[in-house]
Amino acid sequence: MAELEIKSVSKSFGSVEVLRDINLKIASGEFVVFVGPSGCGKSTLLRTITGLEIETSGDISIDGKRVNDVDPARRGTAMVFQSYALYPHMTVAENMGFGLKMAGEPKAIIREKVSQAAAILRLEKLLDRRPAQLSGGQKQRVAIGRAIVRNPKVFLFDEPLSNLDAELRVNMRAELIDLHRRLGATMIYVTHDQVEAMTLADRIVVLNGGIVQQFGRPLDLYDDPDNRFVAGFIGSPKMNFLDAVVLETGPGHVTLGKLGGSDRSLRLAFDGFDPSIKEVVVGIRPEHARLGESGPDTVPVSVGFAEELGDVTYLHGKTPGRSPMIIRSDKGRFSGQIDCNVAFDPAGVRLFDADGRRLRADGN
Amino acid sequence: MSAANRAIVAELYTWRFLKWVVAICVAIVAVFPIWWMVNVVFADPGVPVSINPRLYPTSLGSGLSKIQTILTETAYLRAYFVTIAYALLTILGMLLIGSMAAFEFALFDFPGKRILFGLVMLSLMVPTVVTIIPTYLLVADLGWLNTMQGLVVPGLASAFGLFLLVQFMRTLPREMIEAARLDGASHFKIYWYIALPLSRNAMVTLAILTFMKTWGNFAWPLIVAPKPEIYTVGQVVGLFNAPFSHQTVDVVMTANLLAVLPPLLFFLIFQRKIVEGIAMSGSKG
Numbered sequence: 336m337a338e339l340e341i342k343s344v345s346k347s348f349g350s351v352e353v354l355r356d357i358n359l360k361i362a363s364g365e366f367v368v369f370v371g372p373s374g375c376g377k378s379t380l381l382r383t384i385t386g387l388e389i390e391t392s393g394d395i396s397i398d399g400k401r402v403n404d405v406d407p408a409r410r411g412t413a414m415v416f417q418s419y420a421l422y423p424h425m426t427v428a429e430n431m432g433f434g435l436k437m438a439g440e441p442k443a444i445i446r447e448k449v450s451q452a453a454a455i456l457r458l459e460k461l462l463d464r465r466p467a468q469l470s471g472g473q474k475q476r477v478a479i480g481r482a483i484v485r486n487p488k489v490f491l492f493d494e495p496l497s498n499l500d501a502e503l504r505v506n507m508r509a510e511l512i513d514l515h516r517r518l519g520a521t522m523i524y525v526t527h528d529q530v531e532a533m534t535l536a537d538r539i540v541v542l543n544g545g546i547v548q549q550f551g552r553p554l555d556l557y558d559d560p561d562n563r564f565v566a567g568f569i570g571s572p573k574m575n576f577l578d579a580v581v582l583e584t585g586p587g588h589v590t591l592g593k594l595g596g597s598d599r600s601l602r603l604a605f606d607g608f609d610p611s612i613k614e615v616v617v618g619i620r621p622e623h624a625r626l627g628e629s630g631p632d633t634v635p636v637s638v639g640f641a642e643e644l645g646d647v648t649y650l651h652g653k654t655p656g657r658s659p660m661i662i663r664s665d666k667g668r669f670s671g672q673i674d675c676n677v678a679f680d681p682a683g684v685r686l687f688d689a690d691g692r693r694l695r696a697d698g699n
Numbered sequence: 700m701s702a703a704n705r706a707i708v709a710e711l712y713t714w715r716f717l718k719w720v721v722a723i724c725v726a727i728v729a730v731f732p733i734w735w736m737v738n739v740v741f742a743d744p745g746v747p748v749s750i751n752p753r754l755y756p757t758s759l760g761s762g763l764s765k766i767q768t769i770l771t772e773t774a775y776l777r778a779y780f781v782t783i784a785y786a787l788l789t790i791l792g793m794l795l796i797g798s799m800a801a802f803e804f805a806l807f808d809f810p811g812k813r814i815l816f817g818l819v820m821l822s823l824m825v826p827t828v829v830t831i832i833p834t835y836l837l838v839a840d841l842g843w844l845n846t847m848q849g850l851v852v853p854g855l856a857s858a859f860g861l862f863l864l865v866q867f868m869r870t871l872p873r874e875m876i877e878a879a880r881l882d883g884a885s886h887f888k889i890y891w892y893i894a895l896p897l898s899r900n901a902m903v904t905l906a907i908l909t910f911m912k913t914w915g916n917f918a919w920p921l922i923v924a925p926k927p928e929i930y931t932v933g934q935v936v937g938l939f940n941a942p943f944s945h946q947t948v949d950v951v952m953t954a955n956l957l958a959v960l961p962p963l964l965f966f967l968i969f970q971r972k973i974v975e976g977i978a979m980s981g982s983k984g
Contacts, residue, residue: 417874420874
């Protein structure tokens, strides 16, 4: 177990800046997930932590010790690769024990440590097999076993489940949570799948364009996003965004008009709204939008199709301004195209300025 | 089956039949000289084949006795050992040097890498006859004439071998090399424990192609090792074939047959690998 601190880390490949001023403090034993779209820099950040990439500036410390100049093998990190990166010419036992062999450990110790790791991952019967004789899930466990054997301070996972089928991925997620609980180790996990991030993480780092957009507990990110990117990235189906204009501000409230291109308005409780802001984006999650009677606080939506998933039903429609809108409606059954009115739960409305920054009421 | 379908099937069969006919004709042209050699060697003594032409051997004992004569009464056996040593040392050296260089070129970046690799590849376009005299002068300056190192060393740095191995090593997953680095393997250990075993197929291919080339190499041994003690099989066969050689045609053919035998066996054993190698490198070495 170890604490990891990243201070002002930037990384450029030539003129392309991939990471910009990253600052993170990860507590000992924490399971942190880096999530973001492809090319956001999450894998580069992981590779920088482990030393496979050299940071352009900034410091990385593990347990208070600066490790920028420490060889990747001696940083106390172990990485599980997306492609597993198992050595195809070695058996499972040889794969798992390779790191110890390189460290010059006696054969008896290697055997013992490999057996212990194999027991944790239920790999005892596979030790003499070669990677080509293993299934995807088994290969993944061997790759994790190889990391465990090295007894690292920090485990790093680079999209380790993305090559597995959906069912196996769900099982492996549960196994990883269990493994984290048993080992109590600091783990950093990279994924582009926000569901995976929400399931696994103690805390999530949302990255976009090489910048940390927000770092926090999964539900904090879901309920209280710092910006439009985080609001849209976390949650499935994603948050609805409707353009609106500010009609009027007053003590403790703001009134918005032209909601989603409609002629409707919406009055919201909001302390200290900046009167200089004339245009906003209204964010509302599907579960905070409900079908209702036509009224001044509702938005007309033309529903194109319904996703009836059994436990939930999502209606996909468009507002008069052609903004896409998803509404959760669990009870009804729908067929064909319908026109309806959607009311918003005021507690679920999030406001963003034109640049995507979150607008918060005073005291929030 | 409709008439149209029958016509298509008939056309397919005709096409396939023609292809087989062409293939068999090419095979006959390729195999006939070797078969003729066997035919001449295993012929009754005193009955020249040219006077009494036939397409089948007539005397196993006569052929074996000619082989025995050549192996015991000439320097042929010694030349055999010299050539085997020449071929094996060249293969080992080329694999070692080629694989180390390919490891760096294929998997790592260093300043001037592209230019250096381009230069090495350019050397593939220079014919051997152009380089043979400067190389000879260099070997002579080093005092390596009539020595095994004189035969072997100039052939170790093979641009073709490097090209073949680089092409193969480029396909090794970068993550595997990084995993080994994280496992604490040094640069040399990554080469030794990971890159080398994973390149086994390409190495075997290169070894086979090098053997075929070295065994049949005539010009280089001829100029760099003119001393009879270090004659290779090619040179000895050359003596049998020389204009003033007093050997009869069946003895000359026996010498030729013995020279052909190792590469022929090699080819039969490693046929698939050789074809794979040619396909892999786009060259026959």
